[in-house]
Amino acid sequence: MPLSTAFTTMFGVRHPIALAPMGGSAGGELAAAVSRGGGLGLLGAGGGDPDWLARELPIVAGAGKPWGVGFQTWAAGTAVIEQTLEHGPTAVMFSFGDPSPYTERVREAGAAVIIQVTDLDEAGRAVDLGADVIVAQGTESGGHGARRGRSTLPFVPVVVDLAGEVPVLAAGGIADGRGLAAVLALGAAGAVIGTRFQATAEALVDPSTAKALVGGRGQDTERNRVLDIVRGSRWPSKYTARTLGHPYLDRWRGREGELAADPAAARLAYRADVANGDVPPLPVWAGEGVDLVTDLPPAAELVATLSSEAGRALARAGRG
Template identity: 40%
Template sequence: MPNAFTTLVGIEIPIVQAAMGGATSPQFAAAVSNAGGLGMLALGWSPPEAVRAEIRATKALTERPFGVNLVLTYPQEERLAICLEEGVPVISFFWGQAGPLMAEAHRGGAKVLHTAGSAEQARISAEDGADAIVAQGWEAGGHVYGRVATMALVPAVVDQVAPVPVLAAGGIADGRGLAAAMALGAAGAWIGTRFLASIEAPIHARYRDRILSAKETDTEYGTVFDVGWPDAPHRSLRNKTIEAWEAAGRPPAGGRPNEGVVVAKSPYGDVVSYQSHTPGSGDEGDIDALALWSGQGVSLVRHVQPAAEIVREMSDEARAILARLGNDPSF
């Protein structure tokens, strides 16, 4: 039985693969969509020609709905126009209010998701016309928009924006988390860290190994990886860069150890210490010194699987839990 979110975007399973910058690809997004979830492309930094190419490559791999995420720290008018020209059915916005971009997306026929870190942010987004809200809790990996934990945030957002469907994000890495989110009133979940251990995720092998061995206490919330995206709090695995900065007394930018030092090379150029950069499969160098984005649910991630298998496992486990608790799973 479909629910409000799955009906809205035309999918079968209420699982969205988080649009993790530098960690998405057409193959990855298509694998999730073909499994019945919603695959996403993170294209908020990509040059226009790459935006179009990534979308077309995804369409060649799936006939199912998928989405594109755009980060509002940067101008997105041109990228959004390309998405709409290419018929992308779902657009998600992150880090700020979308304003006229949301109306433009609707005029182009897309459904709009908007990430919020508080009930007030969610209210504004819903009033602006968001079709669904992603309630991102503080446990989330990567860049984190608020400071409220998922357990407290989700029901507050659900109450604030009803009947607009809400997706829970942050700390959800298995079917237990999905079931819990839906018990809180969410219509589905936005999953990041768990999908980093998928075969299709285009991240560096060393980064994936760190994910697989990490504990829930191994993440750090702060702003240390700020080169290229300043004043943007985030959560990542603790590593040598963070430890050296702490040992130096946590100095501000401009006085940090090894600042400006090239620690790795990506297909797009040099990567320096403290850079907001996701270690990709083509990177070379000191991967352990880079930003190893991860949520607190990382301790639940212990093996590598195809993305489709992750979708099926999570949904099957959540269905079984909800049925055992006497709830009729709405998916």
């Protein structure tokens, strides 16, 4: 039986599940598959590469189901927002930065505004901006998040109380139906799920990344800035990234200041190590729930599985 929430009603979807708009790996095929499976597929636009968007937007838009696009707010711009809106998304999600320059334009285009927050100050601003949906991201999440954030379970209900009538989705460490059930019990209207969907048939990831996720353990994930610095990433320093283990983490753990003092030299050394095959070409972004990733299913099938698992978990809890 489908789980009906304010989120499913707002977007006309069957299941209270949204695909985390993971930059690069959440391409058109993955977002379309999640939408066809009854969730809300969100394309991972990152900062907005026009060529990448031109290729991936028609794929998800052509699925004929509710869909959206997620941007790294600090890196996005008006041009790529307009490019996205031309395809008629159901929603646009903003994370990590001030989305106020874009929210009215998104609403004018008829799309819902989803704002991801990492603390209560951001949550309050999202309410003030009139967010249609707020995503409360905990520190368990894979990829980037707040350096000084809060864990998902204590953070979500506080945001729910603050948001009032605005539906809240939980993000961070949710990788099976039990996690979805837990956040629904906390008052969330659904979950934004990333790592679990990164390990699916349609994800735009290298086979080595998929293999690492299936074999990964939450205790081997780590939140840091080392890989952003050595890769020359422009991510603001207030955001760190959770990844699986990497040789550069072992080499530079606790010495981020040294790397940041001479980032050009760090980048040269890193690129040389990548070229020589001494380190993997890309970090493996993974949340603490990665232990629960054991296979690479089709994404549409996974949506239904997660929702069914959540329903059973809630039923068990209701039996006391």
